[in-house]
Amino acid sequence: MTQYAVLRDFDNMGFRSQARSFPGFPAPLQTHLRRLAPREALRQDLRAGDLLSIEAPAGGAQIVAFDAAGRPALDTLGLKPDGPLALVASDTGVLTGWIVAQGGDATAPIPAACPAPLAEPLLLKANAAVTVWILRPLQPEALVDGSAGGSVTVSLKRAAGQSPLLPPLLGDTRDEFTVPRGTAMAYEVKQGEFVQIIDIEGQQCSDFTAFRSDGLDRGEELMIDGTATRSMVRRAYPGPGLLDKFFDRNMRPLLNVVQDTCGRHDTFGLACTARGYEERGFPGHVNCSDNISRALAPYGVAPRAAWPAINFFWNTWIDLHSHNIMTEESHSRPGDYVAMRALEDLVAVSTACPDDVDPINGWNPTDVHVRIYRPDTPLRRAVAYREKEDAPMTISQTSAFHERLEPLTHNFAPARDLWAPVSFPAAGATGEYWACREAVTVQDMSGLRKYDIVGPDAETLLQRATTRNVAKLAVWRGQYTLMCDAAGTVIDDGTLFRLGHDLFRWCCGSEESGRVLETLAQELGLQVRIHHMGGAMPNLAIQGPKSRDLLRKIVFTQPHVPAMDHLKWFGVTVARLNDREGAPFMLSRSGYTGELGYEIFCAKSDAVAIWDAVMAAGEEFGITPMGSEALGTIRIEAGLAAADAEFAPGVDAFEAGLGFAVDLTKPEFTGKAALERNAQDPRRVLKGLLLDGPDVPHHGSPVLDGERQVGVVTSATRSPTLGHAIAMARLGVEHAENGARLDIGQLDGRMKRLGATVSDIPFLDPQRKRARA
Known part of the structure; x- marks a missing residue:
């Protein structure tokens, strides 16, 4: 039977059309x-x-539909069942849990439509309200060997x-x-309850503050302090994470x-005030501060002319050059929200900002x-992730290995759309570093992006898209390579594996690679x-001098x-786990540490067993x-580049x-x-800096020769092996000779200097003998 990892819930992600509705204009269609x-x-x-379009290439898709009572309702879409849904309880139980919650029987056969590979998209129109699930079937073996069909594409156009x-x-x-626009409402939230602030139509700011109820009972206003x-x-x-509270x-x-599905909010300023509008020529304009005072009056809170507040969805930032507070239109999309858990009994207030003379509300x-929500609501930590600014949003997921990771650490940070461990307290980042050396x-690297490129023109496409000679890449071999734009700027880096004559797997850092490949193919x-x-292929990195000995015990x-021992x-x-009947996985001799190491790529359903x-x-x-955290130190010592550090917009591959x-x-x-032009006459190069002491400079710190800036720090760390700080820096070629003495500027680049000596990178094992061992 086919098993599904049900990860995605279209409407549960909170995204809607980015188009804005203005008075006098018709509402746009939502796609x-x-x-x-x-x-x-x-x-x-x-x-x-509503119109639903489904494009199902090789492998097809399964479609099930339910009415409000959880009863099958394919006829609402004009479909007839082709057979029962082949479904075992999914990894998260989302689908079966939803059916039970609607009053349906998840164990009973569910009629499903199974459109075969389609030459044209299947267009469905709902004739009544209906909940549709689209499922993409596949066996684990197909993920590993690259025989999986293409992705199922789903698009929606609202009526x-x-x-x-x-x-x-x-x-x-x-x-x-609902807090109507231009108003405020106060309400009580009990300890343990959750409050969710929702931007209904997008780009709408909402001032928020809260008071301790026991403080108000004593006549003391203990409120959120920005x-x-x-x-x-x-x-x-x-x-969400460790840095996640209001005090x-x-x-x-x-x-x-x-x-938090928006990720950009203001804690700098005040809620809008009457004076603020008056001084811009709008006397009598409704304002959030007066609205807050009126809403809080029944709770005995004294009015204020200006209320400090957390302003959700207000897009503010500090300009790096002027240090002024800047503002612009909000990043929030329709349906974006912030959800918080009350740690005390609170009196809270929310506004729907009335500002129509600034861009802040679009x-x-x-x-x-x-x-x-009641305290027993099973609400997990999550932040928003979008492949690009105008892409649909997903909220962060736990990886397939989370069941084993969570008992070992609570220190997680977002890695694209997944939570990834930062460090483990049993050893700490330093202990983890030495274990790798x-x-x-073992490290969860599931946040990597994976693409299969399949077909008679696969090599032709990759030869045009990447910087290394794909024609020389043998089957069962990989190569580190780049994708660049027309200016030679690095778009993405990754490892390209050849699994067959016309079958490649690209493991990379961002979805931009996929967009580049699709555009170029067209x-x-x-x-x-x-x-x-x-998220169908989670992966582990097994790194360090004992990694081969470990894998010999479990790889078949x-x-x-x-064979594993034949891998250079x-x-x-x-491979498979232990024997011919074991869980399948792809095994590569690769990594991001500069040490001997391997990576395992498997199906979600096998992740825990493999861990x-x-x-x-x-x-x-x-x-x-x-x-x-430990990986960051190791990769800098190894001189390995990272996105938004060594390569960034405006930086070509040689720089x-x-x-x-x-x-x-x-x-x-x-x-x-x-790149040919830049190779002949380079202006900047990437070099190493050996600092004189343990002080670690920040990313972006200026590198100085006397009073003149001659470069910039791209990455820096304290090297446990060398016993002092090291940095990678992009330097002008005139100042990049080994042994040259330079300074790294701190405290605005002038008041404190860190002495450094220019060196080659990598800082350790320059011939990569450890990785090649």
Whole structure:
């Protein structure tokens, strides 16, 4: 039976059309686009007149539909069942849990429509309200060997004239209400309850503050203090994770941020005031501060002319050059929200800002919605993730290995759309570092993006898109390579594996790679399919000098593929756990540490079993889980480039220190002409800096020769092996000779200097002998 990892819930992600409705203009149609990776499922709530388009290539899709009572309702879409849904309880139980919650029987056969591979998209129109699930079937083996079909593409167009939809409930509500635009409402939240502030139509700011109820009973106004909050969380605004609370002036936490789908809010200024409008020529303009005073009056709170508040969805920032507070239109989309857990009994107030003379509300004030959930609501931590600014939003997921990671650490940070461990307290980042250098570590690297490129023109496409000669890449081999734009700027880096003559797997850092490949394939008219694996293929990095010894105990390979001991650096094979009946996975000899190491890529359903096997086999070698903090130190010592550090917009491959991954002798590829020019006359190069002491400079710190800036720090750390700080820096070629003495500027680049000596990178093992061992 096919098993699904049900990860995606269309309407539960809170995104809507980005287009804005202005008075006098008709509401635009709302269009969404999603792609289902193998073994994923997608939920969409439709209303009458909505159009759903499904494109199902090889492998097809399964469609099930339910009415409000949880009863099958394919006929609402004009579909007839082709058979029962083949579904085993999913990893998260989202689909089966939803069916039970609607009063349906999840164990009974569910009629499903199974459209075969389609030459044209299947267009469905809902004739009544219906909930649709689209499922992408696939067996685990197909993920590993690259035989999976293409992604299922789903798009939605809302019927014209529909009012905005609120995101689905997060749990059992005690109360909910709408704050009409230009008003404020006060309400009580009990300890342990959750409050959700929802931007209904997008780009609408909502001032928020809260008071301790016991303080008000004593006549003491203990409210959220923006300065104390910024100081305690060490950020401009808090987000889920360790830095996630709002504090009062006594530094006592009042609320815990649990979910945030926008990520940009203001804690700098006041709620808008009457004076603020008066001084711009708008006397008598309704304002949030007066609204807050009126809403709080029944609770005995004294009025104020200006209220400090957390302003959700207000897009403010500090300009790096002028240090002024800047503002612009909000980043929030329709349905974006912030959900918080009350840590005390509170009196809270929310506004729907009336400002229509500034861009902060998109020039069009709208309503705000508030929901209060009971304490037993199962609300997990999450933040928003978008592949690009105008892409649909997903909220952060836990990886397939989370069941084993969570008991070991609470220190997680977002890694694209997944929570990834930062460090593990049992060893700490320093202990993890030494384990990788001297023994073996295991790290969850599931945030990497994976694409299968399949078809007779796959090599032609990749030869044009990447900087190394793909024609020389043998089956069961990989190569580190780049994708560049026409100016030679690095778009993405990654490892390209060849699993067959016309089958490649691209493991990279961002979804931009997939967009580049799709665009280029269309422009060249190539016969190729680019298959985004999404979250369907989690992976582990097993790194360190004992990694080979560990894997020898658990890796089984068939005679027709390379054996593990035959894998050279960047070799790849398909293996199973322990024996021919074990869980399948792809095994590559690769990593991001500069040490001997391997990576395992598997199906979600096998992740926990593979983790357990790795940990059991590694016990005799002192295996240690490793997080991103230790990896950051190791990759800098190894001189390995990172996005938004060594390569960034405006930085070409040679300036990023990645010239070794550019083959200028190969046929035409994107960016070749620009890179040929830059290679002949480079102006900047990436070099190492050996600092005189332990002080670690910040990313972006200026590198100085006397009073003149000659470079910039891209990454820096304290090297446990060398015993002092090291940095990678982009330097002008005139100042890049080994042994040259330079300074790194601190305190605005002038008041403090860190002495440094220019060196080559990597800082350790320059011949990569450890990785090649």
